Amino acid sequence: MPINIEEIRSQFPVLHQEVNGKPLVYFDNAATTQKPFSVMQAINGYYELDNSNIHRGAHTLADRATRYFENTRTAVKNFINAKEDAEIIFTKGTTESINLVAATFGRMEIGKGDEIIISTMEHHSNIVPWQMLSKEKGAILKIIPISEAGEIDIENFKKLLTEKTKLVSIVHVSNALGTINPVEEIIKLAHEVGAKVLLDGAQSTNHLEVDVQKLDCDFLAFSAHKLYGPTGLGVLYGKREILENMPPYQGGGEMIKEVSFEKTTYNDIPFKFEAGTPNIADVIAFGKAIEFIEELGKKAIKQHEDELLNYATKALNDIKGFIPVGTSKEKVSVISFNINGMHPFDVGMMLDANGIAVRTGHHCTQPLMQRLGLEGTVRASFSVYNTKSEIDQMVTSVAKIAKIKNK
Amino acid sequence: MSSIQDVQNEIIGEFEILGDDKESTIFYIMELGSNLPEFPDTERKDENIIKGCQSKVWLTAGMKEDKIQFLADSNTDITKGLISLLIRVLSGRTPQEIINAELSFIDKIGMGNIIGSQRSNGLAAMIKQMKLYALAYQAKQNA
Numbered sequence: 319m320p321i322n323i324e325e326i327r328s329q330f331p332v333l334h335q336e337v338n339g340k341p342l343v344y345f346d347n348a349a350t351t352q353k354p355f356s357v358m359q360a361i362n363g364y365y366e367l368d369n370s371n372i373h374r375g376a377h378t379l380a381d382r383a384t385r386y387f388e389n390t391r392t393a394v395k396n397f398i399n400a401k402e403d404a405e406i407i408f409t410k411g412t413t414e415s416i417n418l419v420a421a422t423f424g425r426m427e428i429g430k431g432d433e434i435i436i437s438t439m440e441h442h443s444n445i446v447p448w449q450m451l452s453k454e455k456g457a458i459l460k461i462i463p464i465s466e467a468g469e470i471d472i473e474n475f476k477k478l479l480t481e482k483t484k485l486v487s488i489v490h491v492s493n494a495l496g497t498i499n500p501v502e503e504i505i506k507l508a509h510e511v512g513a514k515v516l517l518d519g520a521q522s523t524n525h526l527e528v529d530v531q532k533l534d535c536d537f538l539a540f541s542a543h544k545l546y547g548p549t550g551l552g553v554l555y556g557k558r559e560i561l562e563n564m565p566p567y568q569g570g571g572e573m574i575k576e577v578s579f580e581k582t583t584y585n586d587i588p589f590k591f592e593a594g595t596p597n598i599a600d601v602i603a604f605g606k607a608i609e610f611i612e613e614l615g616k617k618a619i620k621q622h623e624d625e626l627l628n629y630a631t632k633a634l635n636d637i638k639g640f641i642p643v644g645t646s647k648e649k650v651s652v653i654s655f656n657i658n659g660m661h662p663f664d665v666g667m668m669l670d671a672n673g674i675a676v677r678t679g680h681h682c683t684q685p686l687m688q689r690l691g692l693e694g695t696v697r698a699s700f701s702v703y704n705t706k707s708e709i710d711q712m713v714t715s716v717a718k719i720a721k722i723k724n725k
Numbered sequence: 726m727s728s729i730q731d732v733q734n735e736i737i738g739e740f741e742i743l744g745d746d747k748e749s750t751i752f753y754i755m756e757l758g759s760n761l762p763e764f765p766d767t768e769r770k771d772e773n774i775i776k777g778c779q780s781k782v783w784l785t786a787g788m789k790e791d792k793i794q795f796l797a798d799s800n801t802d803i804t805k806g807l808i809s810l811l812i813r814v815l816s817g818r819t820p821q822e823i824i825n826a827e828l829s830f831i832d833k834i835g836m837g838n839i840i841g842s843q844r845s846n847g848l849a850a851m852i853k854q855m856k857l858y859a860l861a862y863q864a865k866q867n868a
């Protein structure tokens with residue numbers, strides 16, 4: 319069933335405003351998506367009616383809050399088709415999820431001379447934790463090269479794999495280019511040499527069906543705020559047998575079974591990795607964000623976003639001076655580009671003057687920009703609430719801006 | 726030569742004519758940048774880059790008849806326009822004038838709203854660097 323865009327837009331109050339005298343066109347969805355009413359209401363509702371600390375209280379409010387909190391864990395489990403709730407750990411976001419794996423699994427499993435493989439198109443949050451770990455352990459960080467179009471050639475990946483490879487940590491969908499990576503094959507090949515695979519799903523979970531059992535990834539990291547949910551909240555999925563063997567991440571309340579000054583026994587997963595009072599309100603609200611997605615259906619969302627992507631790509635390609643960056647055959651609704659003779663910052667600022675919000679710069683992927691020989695790009699990323707008429711507005715503006723230097 | 730305050734008033738007048746339209750204001754700033762004098766390639770080196778700007782900005786200064794002459798460049802057109810405004814106000818002044826200068830035109834034309842907070846920080850870094858040059862030249866004169 320095609321989606322009803324006006325009905326969807328009516329759920330996002332932030333979209334209905336003017337910026338610099340023009341109707342807002344929000345095309346910075348890869349940075350963070352907007353939130354529907356239901357998510358905001360859930361945050362308010364929790365504080366108005368249910369606020370209490372979870373898992374410990376013996377009273378009704380605590381019981382209710384715990385139930386709502388754990389309901390979201392189940393919703394996340396279903397959302398990515400994990401086997402059980404215990405495989406879902408709440409974190410601050412993708413960044414913390416990756417750091418958690420580096421600090422626990424990484425510290426335990428990766429030693430001197432071992433190898434970690436990442437790709438050229440990683441977000442800094444999937445580079446720096448592995449650099450830190452490699453430095454600490456004397457491990458080797460290997461980088462999968464990419465083509466000019468922004469694609470990984472699986473043959474190049476195969477060449478890097480050895481029996482020393484302990485972990486492949488790779489972005490499922492590139493935030494800077496929109497490329498969808500062939501992760502199913504990567505996971506299979508990595509498992510053949512006994513390596514574990516972490517998927518950075520920050521940009522895939524909102525566009526694609528991500529089924530962790532079908533993919534057979536060992537870890538999946540993603541952020542609620544890119545899924546119409548609250549900021550500062552994320553998920554780490556891990557397979558039970560791996561999580562159980564991992565040492566704890568942080569010490570404190572919630573993560574323990576019993577504490578004496580001599581000895582502490584740790585709680586079971588997932589609580590072993592959730593020290594301290596969690597972000598209860600936002601977790602509960604995240605449940606509403608998942609509901610929003612599932613009511614529409616990922617298929618319908620993807621279809622709408624692909625339509626916008628194709629429509630915009632075609633129109634922009636006709637503009638003199640328009641240089642697309644990242645032209646992978648498999649892409650989500652992200653368009654990275656430059657204008658011949660102009661700096662992306664200037665293009666971004668001029669689009670903003672027209673009410674159009676895009677991202678400019680290196681998108682936290684400096685090594686990727688270096689590989690492509692660019693200082694940065696302008697990135698327009700589309701979401702389910704965007705429309706063709708918004709794209710028309712952007713195309714008109716880009717054409718006008720490009721004309722300055724491309725007569 | 727008109728005073729620093731006179732030049733600032735001139736600029737305020739120009740931006741008043743542009744009114745509230747952000748797009749034409751930005752086009753105007755970019756156009757100012759295109760009139761910036763040629764920056765020598767030999768000066769486009771790392772030690773002349775101003776720290777604290779998101780885009781690259783190179784700045785040098787020289788002394789001519791007790792007056793400081795600034796030369797600057799950037800890799801983005803809007804930033805070039807901002808530099809050209811600063812040069813228009815501050816270049817060809819004595820070190821003391823530059824040190825004492827209060828650049829009220831920036832607030833008066835609502836620059837913060839036009840260029841946003843990141844570029845505003847960059848602009849502040851440029852002004853600071855120009856004042857540092859003035860202090861250094863003054864110290865040299867007094868030595």
Ligand SMILES: Cc1ncc(COP(=O)(O)O)c(C=O)c1O
Nearest residue numbers: 411412413441443493518520541
């Ligand atoms: C591919 C990718 N990885 C990681 C992150 C980091 O996410 P967060 O800042 O929510 O931790 C992002 C967000 O920009 C991303 O796009």
